[in-house]
Amino acid sequence: xxxxxxxxxxxxxxxxxxxxxxxxxxxxxxxxxxxxxxxxxxxxxxxxxxxxxxxxxxxxxxxxxxxxxxxxxxxxxxxxxxxxxxxxxxxxxxxxxxxxxxxxxxxxxxxxxxxxxxxxxxxxxxxxxxxxxxxxxxxxxxxxxxxxxxxxxxxxxxxxxxxxxxxxxxxxxxxxxxxxxxxxxxxxxxxxxxxxxxxxxxxxxxxxxxxxxxxxxxxxxxxxxxxxxxxxxxxxxxxxxxxxxx
Amino acid sequence: xxxxxxxxxxxxxxxxxxxxxxxxxxxxxxxxxxxxxxxxxxxxxxxxxxxxxxxxxxxxxxxxxxxxxxxxxxxxxxxxxxxxxxxxxxxxxxxxxxxxxxxxxxxxxxxxxxxxxxxxxxxxxxxxxxxxxxxxxxxxxxxxxxxxxxxxxxxxxxxxxxxxxxxxxxxxxxxxxxxxxxxxxxxxxxxxxxxxxxxxxxxxxxxxxxxxxxxxxxxxxxxxxxxxxxxxxxxxxxxxxxxxxxxx
Numbered sequence: 153x154x155x156x157x158x159x160x161x162x163x164x165x166x167x168x169x170x171x172x173x174x175x176x177x178x179x180x181x182x183x184x185x186x187x188x189x190x191x192x193x194x195x196x197x198x199x200x201x202x203x204x205x206x207x208x209x210x211x212x213x214x215x216x217x218x219x220x221x222x223x224x225x226x227x228x229x230x231x232x233x234x235x236x237x238x239x240x241x242x243x244x245x246x247x248x249x250x251x252x253x254x255x256x257x258x259x260x261x262x263x264x265x266x267x268x269x270x271x272x273x274x275x276x277x278x279x280x281x282x283x284x285x286x287x288x289x290x291x292x293x294x295x296x297x298x299x300x301x302x303x304x305x306x307x308x309x310x311x312x313x314x315x316x317x318x319x320x321x322x323x324x325x326x327x328x329x330x331x332x333x334x335x336x337x338x339x340x341x342x343x344x345x346x347x348x349x350x351x352x353x354x355x356x357x358x359x360x361x362x363x364x365x366x367x368x369x370x371x372x373x374x375x376x377x378x379x380x381x382x383x384x385x386x387x388x389x390x391x392x393x394x395x396x397x398x
Numbered sequence: 399x400x401x402x403x404x405x406x407x408x409x410x411x412x413x414x415x416x417x418x419x420x421x422x423x424x425x426x427x428x429x430x431x432x433x434x435x436x437x438x439x440x441x442x443x444x445x446x447x448x449x450x451x452x453x454x455x456x457x458x459x460x461x462x463x464x465x466x467x468x469x470x471x472x473x474x475x476x477x478x479x480x481x482x483x484x485x486x487x488x489x490x491x492x493x494x495x496x497x498x499x500x501x502x503x504x505x506x507x508x509x510x511x512x513x514x515x516x517x518x519x520x521x522x523x524x525x526x527x528x529x530x531x532x533x534x535x536x537x538x539x540x541x542x543x544x545x546x547x548x549x550x551x552x553x554x555x556x557x558x559x560x561x562x563x564x565x566x567x568x569x570x571x572x573x574x575x576x577x578x579x580x581x582x583x584x585x586x587x588x589x590x591x592x593x594x595x596x597x598x599x600x601x602x603x604x605x606x607x608x609x610x611x612x613x614x615x616x617x618x619x620x621x622x623x624x625x626x627x628x629x630x631x632x633x634x635x636x637x638x639x640x641x642x643x644x645x646x
Contacts, residue, residue: 309473
């Protein structure tokens with residue numbers, strides 16, 4: 153085995169050893185401030201054994217993909233139109249520039265007023281988090297479409313709609329996938345705030361309730377699970393990017 | 399189909415400076431004729447070709463294709479670009495069928511026609527390959543077939559072989575003459591290469607620059623297939639070269 157492939161493992165192992173020394177071995181900090189690896193392992197085995205970690209993960213993933221699904225439905229067609237028409241982009245860019253920096257958490261009051269509590273407002277918060285990166289990447293992809301390909305299609309008899317659907321859309325796919333990759337990261341970051349609104353399940357809810365009970369071991373398990381899910385999704389989108397050869 | 403170019407003028411503006419790219423261009427291309435636009439870079443030959451295609455608009459003047467005013471790009475005027483223009487996400491076969499699939503023909507018939515064409519020019523083996531797997535010469539051949547298969551009566555070609563090595567260029571020029579004879583298209587071919595123009599054209603339109611305009615039209619009556627080594631070929635080539643040398 154190539155020893156370079158072990159390189160990423162050195163740092164996590166070192167962290168765990170130091171962490172183990174200052175908590176379990178020398179007990180320099182109380183478990184409330186920082187749980188020990190043993191606390192975390194115990195919490196993890198309990199959460200896995202009861203099936204709660206799996207069900208909360210699935211629940212959070214459902215919200216993440218729900219939010220991303222609606223964000224894609226809105227952002228991809230809109231991005232293609234705005235990237236295609238300079239006039240429409242000029243009209244919309246001011247509004248987009250103002251809405252984009254607003255943190256998704258800031259939409260919590262309105263998400264409650266509009267969608268009540270539970271899963272739907274959570275999906276809305278995630279939607280607000282990932283709609284803008286997908287939109288911006290799509291617009292960028294459309295603008296980077298090689299002009300020669302558009303002109304080639306036109307001289308082969310393609311009309312405006314053909315050019316949009318058969319040239320500009322496929323040519324933008326690499327950028328759209330990049331947007332989705334950025335979007336899924338932001339969606340996961342939104343899960344805690346999204347699940348603050350009356351959710352009764354999900355990894356964000358797990359973290360919040362555990363923290364309220366000073367069960368910091370469970371908190372760390374929830375955090376690590378979100379991290380690991382992010383790692384896996386990032387890997388999947390990376391693989392998808394590798395398969396796009398244009 | 400015949401093309402009539404009437405009093406075309408075109409200027410570009412960059413950094414507030416106006417440049418006249420084409421001045422008072424008048425030219426007739428007859429049905430089935432192979433015309434080469436020849437001139438140094440900056441003489442507006444590519445711009446003229448793009449105007450015929452409808453990819454750009456003139457400041458004044460009109461272009462008629464078979465009596466109809468050109469107002470935008472159309473499948474009636476196929477265009478072969480200098481840069482590679484195959485759709486990278488489609489296989490060779492799907493690229494070639496692109497124009498056909500836009501019309502109402504049955505997909506099955508299109509597939510048959512496309513496969514037959516590709517095999518005829520020796521590209522049957524790469525039908526399922528993607529453009530990035532092809533050599534430059536193959537890419538341009540596929541692009542030409544893509545337009546021919548679309549039954550385009552007029553083929554506009556913008557230095558399509560300039561990126562190829564000399565053997566490939568000569569091979570594709572010969573193939574082009576074969577295709578042109580079989581399909582009886584009208585071809586307007588832009589080049590800066592005297593040899594290429596004399597080898598291909600019925601009529602060489604020699605252009606000059608600042609502003610871009612037509613200097614002279616040379617009819618070439620040498621029999622086909624032309625022999626580059628023949629005395630007559632070299633004589634015509636020298637005549638055309640002299641017309642170009644005036645600026646140097």
